[in-house]
Amino acid sequence: MKTVYALDAVTRAPEPIAPEPIAAAEIAARTARVAAIASAHAEAVDRDGRFPQEAMDALKAERLLSIMVPAELDGGGASVGQVLDICYALGRSCASTAMIFAMHQIKAACLIRHAAHEPWHAGFLRRVAAQQLLLASSTTEGQGGGDVRSSAAPVSQGEDGRIRLERDATVMSYGAQADAIVTTARRDDEAAASDQVLVVLEKAAYTLTPTLAWETLGMRGTCSAGFALKAEGAQAQVLSEPYAVIHAQTMTPTAHLLWSGVWAGIAASATDRAQKFLRKAARKAGGQLPPGAPHYTRATTALRTLQGLIHEGLAEYEARAGDPQALTHVDFQTRITLLKVEVSELAVSAVMSAMRACGLSGYRNDGDASIGRLLRDVLSAPIMINNDRILANLGASALLSEVPQSLGGFGLAR
Numbered sequence: 001m002k003t004v005y006a007l008d009a010v011t012r013a014p015e016p017i018a019p020e021p022i023a024a025a026e027i028a029a030r031t032a033r034v035a036a037i038a039s040a041h042a043e044a045v046d047r048d049g050r051f052p053q054e055a056m057d058a059l060k061a062e063r064l065l066s067i068m069v070p071a072e073l074d075g076g077g078a079s080v081g082q083v084l085d086i087c088y089a090l091g092r093s094c095a096s097t098a099m100i101f102a103m104h105q106i107k108a109a110c111l112i113r114h115a116a117h118e119p120w121h122a123g124f125l126r127r128v129a130a131q132q133l134l135l136a137s138s139t140t141e142g143q144g145g146g147d148v149r150s151s152a153a154p155v156s157q158g159e160d161g162r163i164r165l166e167r168d169a170t171v172m173s174y175g176a177q178a179d180a181i182v183t184t185a186r187r188d189d190e191a192a193a194s195d196q197v198l199v200v201l202e203k204a205a206y207t208l209t210p211t212l213a214w215e216t217l218g219m220r221g222t223c224s225a226g227f228a229l230k231a232e233g234a235q236a237q238v239l240s241e242p243y244a245v246i247h248a249q250t251m252t253p254t255a256h257l258l259w260s261g262v263w264a265g266i267a268a269s270a271t272d273r274a275q276k277f278l279r280k281a282a283r284k285a286g287g288q289l290p291p292g293a294p295h296y297t298r299a300t301t302a303l304r305t306l307q308g309l310i311h312e313g314l315a316e317y318e319a320r321a322g323d324p325q326a327l328t329h330v331d332f333q334t335r336i337t338l339l340k341v342e343v344s345e346l347a348v349s350a351v352m353s354a355m356r357a358c359g360l361s362g363y364r365n366d367g368d369a370s371i372g373r374l375l376r377d378v379l380s381a382p383i384m385i386n387n388d389r390i391l392a393n394l395g396a397s398a399l400l401s402e403v404p405q406s407l408g409g410f411g412l413a414r
Protein backbone atom coordinates (compact mmCIF):
# COMPACT_ATOMS: atom_id res chain seq x y z
CA MET A 1 0.00 0.00 0.00
CA LYS A 2 1.26 3.46 -0.84
CA THR A 3 1.85 5.86 2.06
CA VAL A 4 -0.52 8.85 1.81
CA TYR A 5 0.77 12.27 2.83
CA ALA A 6 -1.19 15.23 4.15
CA LEU A 7 0.18 18.47 2.75
CA ASP A 8 -0.31 20.71 5.74
CA ALA A 9 -0.38 24.50 5.23
CA VAL A 10 2.80 26.03 3.91
CA THR A 11 5.19 25.65 6.78
CA ARG A 12 5.21 21.98 7.82
CA ALA A 13 6.73 19.06 5.99
CA PRO A 14 4.25 16.40 4.85
CA GLU A 15 3.31 13.92 7.61
CA PRO A 16 2.44 10.32 6.82
CA ILE A 17 -1.19 9.45 7.59
CA ALA A 18 -1.66 5.99 9.09
CA PRO A 19 -3.92 3.89 6.87
CA GLU A 20 -7.46 3.56 8.26
CA PRO A 21 -9.18 0.28 9.14
CA ILE A 22 -12.17 -0.52 6.93
CA ALA A 23 -15.47 0.86 8.31
CA ALA A 24 -17.86 -1.62 9.96
CA ALA A 25 -20.68 -0.82 7.49
CA GLU A 26 -18.37 -1.61 4.58
CA ILE A 27 -17.35 -4.93 6.18
CA ALA A 28 -21.03 -5.77 6.69
CA ALA A 29 -21.82 -4.99 3.03
CA ARG A 30 -18.93 -7.14 1.77
CA THR A 31 -19.99 -9.96 4.11
CA ALA A 32 -23.59 -9.84 2.86
CA ARG A 33 -22.42 -10.21 -0.76
CA VAL A 34 -20.25 -13.23 0.10
CA ALA A 35 -22.98 -14.78 2.27
CA ALA A 36 -25.46 -14.62 -0.64
CA ILE A 37 -23.02 -16.53 -2.86
CA ALA A 38 -22.19 -19.05 -0.11
CA SER A 39 -25.90 -19.65 0.45
CA ALA A 40 -26.60 -20.26 -3.22
CA HIS A 41 -24.00 -23.05 -3.37
CA ALA A 42 -24.35 -24.54 0.13
CA GLU A 43 -26.53 -27.50 -0.92
CA ALA A 44 -24.20 -28.50 -3.76
CA VAL A 45 -21.10 -28.13 -1.55
CA ASP A 46 -22.67 -30.44 1.03
CA ARG A 47 -24.08 -32.94 -1.46
CA ASP A 48 -20.84 -33.30 -3.41
CA GLY A 49 -18.52 -32.90 -0.40
CA ARG A 50 -16.62 -30.31 -2.40
CA PHE A 51 -14.69 -27.18 -1.50
CA PRO A 52 -16.89 -24.03 -1.61
CA GLN A 53 -14.90 -22.47 -4.44
CA GLU A 54 -17.52 -19.84 -5.38
CA ALA A 55 -17.68 -18.51 -1.81
CA MET A 56 -13.88 -18.57 -1.54
CA ASP A 57 -13.55 -16.60 -4.78
CA ALA A 58 -16.01 -14.08 -3.35
CA LEU A 59 -14.12 -13.85 -0.04
CA LYS A 60 -10.96 -13.09 -1.97
CA ALA A 61 -12.66 -10.62 -4.31
CA GLU A 62 -14.06 -8.75 -1.28
CA ARG A 63 -10.60 -8.89 0.37
CA LEU A 64 -12.03 -10.54 3.45
CA LEU A 65 -9.14 -12.99 3.89
CA SER A 66 -6.99 -10.06 5.02
CA ILE A 67 -9.74 -8.25 6.90
CA MET A 68 -8.00 -8.67 10.28
CA VAL A 69 -4.46 -7.93 9.03
CA PRO A 70 -3.46 -4.47 10.33
CA ALA A 71 -4.04 -1.61 7.91
CA GLU A 72 -0.29 -0.83 8.15
CA LEU A 73 0.34 -4.22 6.53
CA ASP A 74 -2.26 -3.53 3.83
CA GLY A 75 -5.12 -5.42 5.52
CA GLY A 76 -8.55 -4.32 6.67
CA GLY A 77 -7.65 -3.75 10.33
CA ALA A 78 -10.87 -5.40 11.55
CA SER A 79 -11.34 -6.44 15.19
CA VAL A 80 -11.96 -9.98 16.43
CA GLY A 81 -15.55 -8.90 17.16
CA GLN A 82 -16.10 -7.87 13.55
CA VAL A 83 -14.60 -11.12 12.28
CA LEU A 84 -16.89 -12.97 14.71
CA ASP A 85 -19.89 -11.33 13.07
CA ILE A 86 -18.63 -12.38 9.63
CA CYS A 87 -18.40 -15.96 10.92
CA TYR A 88 -21.99 -15.73 12.17
CA ALA A 89 -23.27 -14.36 8.86
CA LEU A 90 -21.43 -17.04 6.88
CA GLY A 91 -22.56 -19.73 9.34
CA ARG A 92 -26.15 -18.80 8.47
CA SER A 93 -25.34 -19.36 4.78
CA CYS A 94 -22.88 -22.23 4.43
CA ALA A 95 -21.30 -23.82 7.50
CA SER A 96 -18.30 -25.14 5.58
CA THR A 97 -17.48 -21.72 4.13
CA ALA A 98 -17.86 -20.19 7.58
CA MET A 99 -15.59 -22.75 9.23
CA ILE A 100 -12.92 -22.39 6.53
CA PHE A 101 -13.05 -18.62 6.99
CA ALA A 102 -12.86 -18.98 10.79
CA MET A 103 -9.88 -21.35 10.70
CA HIS A 104 -8.02 -19.04 8.33
CA GLN A 105 -8.66 -16.05 10.59
CA ILE A 106 -7.53 -17.94 13.72
CA LYS A 107 -4.16 -18.59 12.09
CA ALA A 108 -4.00 -14.98 10.85
CA ALA A 109 -4.71 -13.77 14.41
CA CYS A 110 -1.78 -15.84 15.76
CA LEU A 111 0.60 -14.33 13.19
CA ILE A 112 -0.71 -10.80 13.69
CA ARG A 113 -0.39 -10.82 17.46
CA HIS A 114 2.80 -12.82 17.86
CA ALA A 115 4.88 -12.29 14.73
CA ALA A 116 3.89 -9.12 12.87
CA HIS A 117 7.05 -7.47 14.28
CA GLU A 118 9.29 -10.12 12.69
CA PRO A 119 10.37 -9.12 9.15
CA TRP A 120 9.61 -12.46 7.47
CA HIS A 121 6.12 -12.63 8.99
CA ALA A 122 5.34 -8.97 8.32
CA GLY A 123 6.23 -9.62 4.68
CA PHE A 124 4.10 -12.75 4.69
CA LEU A 125 1.08 -10.86 6.12
CA ARG A 126 1.49 -8.27 3.35
CA ARG A 127 1.39 -11.11 0.84
CA VAL A 128 -1.73 -12.55 2.54
CA ALA A 129 -3.33 -9.16 1.84
CA ALA A 130 -1.96 -8.62 -1.67
CA GLN A 131 -2.64 -12.14 -2.93
CA GLN A 132 -5.51 -13.07 -0.56
CA LEU A 133 -3.64 -16.19 0.53
CA LEU A 134 -5.70 -18.88 2.29
CA LEU A 135 -4.10 -20.34 5.44
CA ALA A 136 -4.82 -23.89 6.61
CA SER A 137 -4.24 -25.13 10.15
CA SER A 138 -2.46 -28.33 11.10
CA THR A 139 -2.54 -29.40 14.75
CA THR A 140 -4.00 -32.93 14.60
CA GLU A 141 -1.18 -35.40 14.09
CA GLY A 142 -1.04 -39.19 13.88
CA GLN A 143 -3.30 -40.77 16.46
CA GLY A 144 -3.04 -37.76 18.81
CA GLY A 145 -6.57 -36.48 18.10
CA GLY A 146 -7.34 -33.10 19.60
CA ASP A 147 -4.28 -32.94 21.87
CA VAL A 148 -3.19 -29.59 20.45
CA ARG A 149 -0.51 -29.04 23.11
CA SER A 150 1.52 -32.03 22.01
CA SER A 151 3.43 -32.57 18.77
CA ALA A 152 5.33 -35.57 17.43
CA ALA A 153 7.18 -34.26 14.36
CA PRO A 154 10.14 -31.92 15.01
CA VAL A 155 11.44 -28.97 13.03
CA SER A 156 14.80 -30.31 11.83
CA GLN A 157 17.76 -28.15 10.91
CA GLY A 158 19.46 -29.09 7.67
CA GLU A 159 23.18 -28.59 7.07
CA ASP A 160 22.21 -26.05 4.38
CA GLY A 161 20.62 -23.85 7.07
CA ARG A 162 17.08 -24.70 5.90
CA ILE A 163 14.45 -26.21 8.20
CA ARG A 164 12.58 -29.39 7.34
CA LEU A 165 9.34 -30.87 8.68
CA GLU A 166 7.62 -34.17 7.94
CA ARG A 167 4.25 -34.52 9.59
CA ASP A 168 1.40 -37.04 9.60
CA ALA A 169 -1.40 -34.46 9.34
CA THR A 170 -4.36 -36.78 9.90
CA VAL A 171 -7.04 -34.06 9.63
CA MET A 172 -6.35 -30.82 7.78
CA SER A 173 -9.27 -28.82 6.48
CA TYR A 174 -8.88 -27.57 2.86
CA GLY A 175 -5.23 -28.69 2.95
CA ALA A 176 -5.30 -29.27 -0.79
CA GLN A 177 -6.80 -25.83 -1.52
CA ALA A 178 -4.76 -23.70 0.90
CA ASP A 179 -1.91 -21.40 -0.16
CA ALA A 180 0.01 -21.91 3.08
CA ILE A 181 -0.13 -24.11 6.18
CA VAL A 182 0.36 -22.88 9.72
CA THR A 183 1.36 -25.85 11.82
CA THR A 184 2.48 -26.77 15.31
CA ALA A 185 5.66 -28.83 15.62
CA ARG A 186 8.23 -29.90 18.18
CA ARG A 187 10.87 -27.16 18.49
CA ASP A 188 13.72 -29.49 17.39
CA ASP A 189 14.78 -33.14 17.37
CA GLU A 190 15.57 -33.07 21.10
CA ALA A 191 12.51 -31.17 22.33
CA ALA A 192 9.73 -32.66 24.44
CA ALA A 193 6.30 -33.16 22.83
CA SER A 194 4.93 -30.08 24.59
CA ASP A 195 7.89 -27.84 23.63
CA GLN A 196 6.21 -26.62 20.48
CA VAL A 197 6.64 -23.88 17.91
CA LEU A 198 4.30 -22.51 15.26
CA VAL A 199 5.61 -22.56 11.69
CA VAL A 200 4.32 -21.01 8.47
CA LEU A 201 4.85 -23.24 5.44
CA GLU A 202 4.44 -22.00 1.89
CA LYS A 203 2.80 -24.05 -0.83
CA ALA A 204 5.77 -23.84 -3.19
CA ALA A 205 7.94 -25.55 -0.56
CA TYR A 206 5.73 -28.43 0.61
CA THR A 207 4.13 -31.56 -0.74
CA LEU A 208 0.93 -33.17 0.50
CA THR A 209 0.36 -36.86 -0.08
CA PRO A 210 -3.26 -37.85 0.65
CA THR A 211 -3.62 -40.44 3.42
CA LEU A 212 -7.27 -40.23 4.57
CA ALA A 213 -10.41 -39.08 2.73
CA TRP A 214 -13.12 -36.85 4.24
CA GLU A 215 -16.39 -38.78 3.86
CA THR A 216 -18.33 -37.38 6.81
CA LEU A 217 -21.78 -36.63 8.15
CA GLY A 218 -21.38 -32.86 7.97
CA MET A 219 -18.97 -29.99 7.37
CA ARG A 220 -18.35 -31.82 4.13
CA GLY A 221 -17.14 -28.76 2.23
CA THR A 222 -14.25 -28.22 4.64
CA CYS A 223 -12.54 -31.15 2.84
CA SER A 224 -10.68 -32.01 6.06
CA ALA A 225 -8.68 -34.90 4.63
CA GLY A 226 -5.49 -36.49 5.96
CA PHE A 227 -2.09 -35.83 4.39
CA ALA A 228 1.55 -36.72 4.79
CA LEU A 229 3.10 -33.26 4.85
CA LYS A 230 6.70 -32.78 3.75
CA ALA A 231 8.02 -29.24 3.88
CA GLU A 232 11.08 -27.06 4.01
CA GLY A 233 11.69 -23.39 4.56
CA ALA A 234 13.78 -20.72 6.21
CA GLN A 235 14.35 -20.59 9.98
CA ALA A 236 12.59 -17.19 9.95
CA GLN A 237 9.30 -18.96 9.14
CA VAL A 238 9.28 -20.38 12.68
CA LEU A 239 7.62 -17.90 15.05
CA SER A 240 9.99 -16.82 17.83
CA GLU A 241 7.28 -16.87 20.47
CA PRO A 242 6.84 -20.37 21.98
CA TYR A 243 3.58 -22.03 20.92
CA ALA A 244 2.56 -22.38 24.59
CA VAL A 245 2.24 -18.59 24.78
CA ILE A 246 0.48 -18.29 21.40
CA HIS A 247 -1.90 -21.07 22.39
CA ALA A 248 -3.03 -19.40 25.59
CA GLN A 249 -3.11 -15.79 24.42
CA THR A 250 -4.50 -16.13 20.92
CA MET A 251 -5.12 -19.60 19.55
CA THR A 252 -7.57 -20.75 22.22
CA PRO A 253 -9.51 -17.48 22.66
CA THR A 254 -9.87 -16.72 18.94
CA ALA A 255 -10.61 -20.34 17.99
CA HIS A 256 -13.29 -20.65 20.63
CA LEU A 257 -14.85 -17.30 19.78
CA LEU A 258 -14.80 -17.68 15.99
CA TRP A 259 -15.94 -21.31 16.01
CA SER A 260 -18.73 -20.21 18.34
CA GLY A 261 -19.70 -17.58 15.78
CA VAL A 262 -19.96 -20.26 13.08
CA TRP A 263 -22.03 -22.63 15.25
CA ALA A 264 -24.35 -19.86 16.42
CA GLY A 265 -24.81 -18.97 12.74
CA ILE A 266 -25.88 -22.55 11.97
CA ALA A 267 -28.32 -22.41 14.92
CA ALA A 268 -29.68 -19.09 13.62
CA SER A 269 -30.20 -20.56 10.17
CA ALA A 270 -32.18 -23.48 11.64
CA THR A 271 -34.24 -21.13 13.82
CA ASP A 272 -34.91 -18.95 10.80
CA ARG A 273 -36.22 -21.93 8.84
CA ALA A 274 -38.42 -23.01 11.75
CA GLN A 275 -39.87 -19.51 12.08
CA LYS A 276 -40.76 -19.38 8.37
CA PHE A 277 -42.29 -22.86 8.57
CA LEU A 278 -44.41 -22.03 11.62
CA ARG A 279 -45.62 -18.70 10.23
CA LYS A 280 -46.67 -20.37 6.99
CA ALA A 281 -48.35 -23.26 8.81
CA ALA A 282 -50.21 -20.88 11.14
CA ARG A 283 -51.44 -18.78 8.20
CA LYS A 284 -52.78 -21.90 6.49
CA ALA A 285 -54.50 -23.12 9.68
CA GLY A 286 -56.25 -19.84 10.50
CA GLY A 287 -53.73 -18.87 13.19
CA GLN A 288 -53.50 -22.35 14.76
CA LEU A 289 -49.87 -23.26 15.52
CA PRO A 290 -48.64 -26.79 14.74
CA PRO A 291 -47.97 -29.07 17.74
CA GLY A 292 -44.20 -28.68 17.40
CA ALA A 293 -44.33 -24.92 17.99
CA PRO A 294 -43.03 -24.97 21.62
CA HIS A 295 -39.77 -26.36 20.26
CA TYR A 296 -39.39 -23.14 18.29
CA THR A 297 -39.53 -21.20 21.54
CA ARG A 298 -36.74 -23.43 22.85
CA ALA A 299 -34.69 -22.81 19.73
CA THR A 300 -35.00 -19.03 20.03
CA THR A 301 -34.16 -19.19 23.74
CA ALA A 302 -31.07 -21.25 22.99
CA LEU A 303 -30.08 -18.79 20.28
CA ARG A 304 -30.43 -15.83 22.65
CA THR A 305 -28.36 -17.67 25.27
CA LEU A 306 -25.72 -18.39 22.64
CA GLN A 307 -25.65 -14.73 21.72
CA GLY A 308 -25.20 -13.78 25.40
CA LEU A 309 -22.45 -16.35 26.03
CA ILE A 310 -20.49 -15.32 22.96
CA HIS A 311 -20.95 -11.64 23.68
CA GLU A 312 -19.64 -12.13 27.21
CA GLY A 313 -16.68 -14.21 25.98
CA LEU A 314 -15.78 -11.54 23.43
CA ALA A 315 -16.07 -8.74 26.00
CA GLU A 316 -13.79 -10.64 28.39
CA TYR A 317 -11.28 -11.27 25.63
CA GLU A 318 -11.28 -7.66 24.45
CA ALA A 319 -10.88 -6.38 28.02
CA ARG A 320 -7.72 -8.50 28.40
CA ALA A 321 -6.37 -8.32 24.85
CA GLY A 322 -3.73 -5.72 25.74
CA ASP A 323 -2.54 -7.53 28.85
CA PRO A 324 -0.73 -10.86 28.25
CA GLN A 325 -0.88 -11.80 31.94
CA ALA A 326 -4.61 -11.24 32.14
CA LEU A 327 -5.08 -13.39 29.04
CA THR A 328 -3.25 -16.30 30.63
CA HIS A 329 -5.02 -15.99 33.99
CA VAL A 330 -6.50 -19.33 35.00
CA ASP A 331 -10.03 -17.93 35.39
CA PHE A 332 -10.09 -16.46 31.90
CA GLN A 333 -8.50 -19.56 30.37
CA THR A 334 -11.09 -21.77 32.06
CA ARG A 335 -13.99 -19.58 30.95
CA ILE A 336 -12.87 -19.14 27.34
CA THR A 337 -12.18 -22.88 27.10
CA LEU A 338 -15.58 -23.75 28.53
CA LEU A 339 -17.20 -21.30 26.10
CA LYS A 340 -16.42 -23.82 23.36
CA VAL A 341 -18.04 -26.66 25.30
CA GLU A 342 -21.15 -24.64 26.19
CA VAL A 343 -21.68 -23.10 22.77
CA SER A 344 -21.10 -26.32 20.85
CA GLU A 345 -23.66 -28.22 22.92
CA LEU A 346 -26.22 -25.44 22.99
CA ALA A 347 -25.94 -24.94 19.22
CA VAL A 348 -26.71 -28.64 18.68
CA SER A 349 -29.70 -28.37 20.96
CA ALA A 350 -30.96 -25.22 19.19
CA VAL A 351 -30.80 -26.95 15.81
CA MET A 352 -32.54 -30.07 17.24
CA SER A 353 -35.31 -27.87 18.64
CA ALA A 354 -35.73 -26.16 15.28
CA MET A 355 -36.04 -29.54 13.61
CA ARG A 356 -38.68 -30.70 16.05
CA ALA A 357 -40.55 -27.43 15.57
CA CYS A 358 -40.77 -28.21 11.85
CA GLY A 359 -41.72 -31.86 12.42
CA LEU A 360 -41.66 -34.00 9.31
CA SER A 361 -40.95 -30.96 7.12
CA GLY A 362 -37.75 -30.42 9.07
CA TYR A 363 -36.83 -34.08 8.91
CA ARG A 364 -37.26 -34.22 5.13
CA ASN A 365 -34.25 -33.47 2.94
CA ASP A 366 -36.18 -31.85 0.15
CA GLY A 367 -38.10 -28.81 1.35
CA ASP A 368 -37.61 -25.20 2.46
CA ALA A 369 -37.92 -26.27 6.12
CA SER A 370 -35.35 -29.07 5.86
CA ILE A 371 -32.95 -28.98 8.82
CA GLY A 372 -30.86 -32.04 7.85
CA ARG A 373 -27.77 -30.31 6.53
CA LEU A 374 -27.68 -27.85 9.42
CA LEU A 375 -28.00 -30.65 11.97
CA ARG A 376 -25.25 -32.70 10.33
CA ASP A 377 -22.98 -29.67 10.19
CA VAL A 378 -23.54 -28.58 13.78
CA LEU A 379 -22.92 -32.11 15.10
CA SER A 380 -19.24 -31.51 14.35
CA ALA A 381 -19.12 -28.84 17.06
CA PRO A 382 -18.80 -31.01 20.20
CA ILE A 383 -16.09 -33.16 18.58
CA MET A 384 -14.04 -30.38 16.99
CA ILE A 385 -11.54 -30.75 19.83
CA ASN A 386 -13.62 -33.24 21.71
CA ASN A 387 -15.62 -31.75 24.58
CA ASP A 388 -14.81 -34.81 26.72
CA ARG A 389 -11.09 -34.13 26.32
CA ILE A 390 -11.58 -30.45 27.17
CA LEU A 391 -13.66 -31.21 30.26
CA ALA A 392 -11.18 -33.83 31.46
CA ASN A 393 -8.26 -31.43 30.97
CA LEU A 394 -10.05 -28.68 32.85
CA GLY A 395 -10.83 -30.84 35.87
CA ALA A 396 -7.96 -29.56 38.01
CA SER A 397 -8.18 -25.86 37.07
CA ALA A 398 -11.97 -25.88 37.49
CA LEU A 399 -11.35 -27.04 41.06
CA LEU A 400 -9.11 -24.00 41.62
CA SER A 401 -11.75 -21.52 40.44
CA GLU A 402 -13.83 -19.89 43.17
CA VAL A 403 -17.53 -20.64 43.37
CA PRO A 404 -19.23 -17.27 42.58
CA GLN A 405 -20.06 -15.39 45.80
CA SER A 406 -22.68 -13.15 44.21
CA LEU A 407 -24.47 -12.46 40.95
CA GLY A 408 -23.01 -8.98 40.73
CA GLY A 409 -25.98 -7.10 42.19
CA PHE A 410 -24.08 -6.05 45.35
CA GLY A 411 -21.23 -4.70 43.25
CA LEU A 412 -18.89 -7.48 44.44
CA ALA A 413 -16.46 -9.11 42.03
CA ARG A 414 -18.12 -12.02 40.28
Ligand SMILES: Cc1cc2nc3c(=O)[nH]c(=O)nc-3n(C[C@H](O)[C@H](O)[C@H](O)COP(=O)(O)OP(=O)(O)OC[C@H]3O[C@@H](n4cnc5c(N)ncnc54)[C@H](O)[C@@H]3O)c2cc1C
Binds near residue numbers: 384387388
Ligand atom coordinates in the same frame (compact mmCIF):
# COMPACT_ATOMS: atom_id res chain seq x y z
C1 LIG B 1 -14.98 -30.13 10.94
C2 LIG B 1 -13.63 -30.42 11.49
C3 LIG B 1 -12.54 -29.76 10.95
C4 LIG B 1 -11.27 -30.02 11.45
N1 LIG B 1 -10.21 -29.37 10.89
C5 LIG B 1 -8.97 -29.57 11.37
C6 LIG B 1 -7.86 -28.89 10.81
O1 LIG B 1 -8.01 -28.09 9.89
N2 LIG B 1 -6.64 -29.15 11.31
C7 LIG B 1 -6.44 -30.01 12.34
O2 LIG B 1 -5.30 -30.16 12.75
N3 LIG B 1 -7.47 -30.69 12.88
C8 LIG B 1 -8.73 -30.49 12.42
N4 LIG B 1 -9.79 -31.17 12.97
C9 LIG B 1 -9.54 -32.19 14.01
C10 LIG B 1 -9.71 -31.64 15.41
O3 LIG B 1 -8.76 -30.63 15.62
C11 LIG B 1 -9.54 -32.76 16.45
O4 LIG B 1 -8.32 -33.41 16.24
C12 LIG B 1 -10.61 -33.76 16.35
O5 LIG B 1 -11.85 -33.13 16.36
C13 LIG B 1 -10.49 -34.74 17.51
O6 LIG B 1 -11.65 -35.52 17.53
P1 LIG B 1 -11.79 -36.88 18.36
O7 LIG B 1 -13.19 -37.01 18.79
O8 LIG B 1 -11.21 -38.01 17.60
O9 LIG B 1 -11.01 -36.51 19.62
P2 LIG B 1 -9.81 -37.12 20.36
O10 LIG B 1 -9.28 -35.97 21.06
O11 LIG B 1 -8.90 -37.91 19.52
O12 LIG B 1 -10.59 -38.08 21.28
C14 LIG B 1 -11.01 -39.38 20.85
C15 LIG B 1 -11.93 -39.94 21.89
O13 LIG B 1 -11.28 -40.02 23.13
C16 LIG B 1 -11.97 -39.27 24.11
N5 LIG B 1 -10.94 -38.52 24.86
C17 LIG B 1 -9.80 -38.02 24.38
N6 LIG B 1 -9.08 -37.49 25.37
C18 LIG B 1 -9.79 -37.63 26.49
C19 LIG B 1 -9.59 -37.29 27.81
N7 LIG B 1 -8.46 -36.68 28.21
N8 LIG B 1 -10.57 -37.59 28.67
C20 LIG B 1 -11.69 -38.17 28.29
N9 LIG B 1 -11.93 -38.54 27.04
C21 LIG B 1 -11.00 -38.28 26.15
C22 LIG B 1 -12.93 -38.36 23.39
O14 LIG B 1 -14.17 -38.23 24.09
C23 LIG B 1 -13.18 -39.10 22.10
O15 LIG B 1 -14.27 -39.95 22.25
C24 LIG B 1 -11.08 -30.94 12.51
C25 LIG B 1 -12.19 -31.58 13.07
C26 LIG B 1 -13.45 -31.32 12.58
C27 LIG B 1 -14.63 -32.01 13.19
